[in-house]
Amino acid sequence: MTTQLTSKDGEVRELNDDDVKDMRRMAEVLPTSLQRSIGQRGKQQAPTKVKTSIRLSPDVIDHFKQQGDGWQRRIDQALKQYIREHG
Incomplete structure (x- = not known):
């Protein structure tokens, strides 16, 4: 018997070991068009940002x-505001 994952109010309960055992691979449940690799980003919705490395204080x-x-x-956003105010 499968126990519901959500209550009537839509609250998700904590998963247990049996839930994890019953999980299936993404490739088994999703159509190919919806599958992507873990960590792979989808299509950008906004202009692409530049990836950089910067050292900031803790x-x-x-x-x-x-x-x-x-x-x-x-x-x-804070840096953009600084540029607007001090640009």
Whole structure:
């Protein structure tokens, strides 16, 4: 018997060992058109950004990471605002 993964309210329950054993590979359940490699990005929706490496102070990184996901985007926005104000 399969136990529902979600409640009537749509809340997802914690997966257990049996759930993991019942999982199937992506290739078995998705059509080829929807499959992609793990870590492979989909088509860019916005203009492509430039990948770079930059050294920032730990307190700067901590500040943005404490606000949750999207911390790199927020750093980008903060730098754009600086350019607008000081450009």
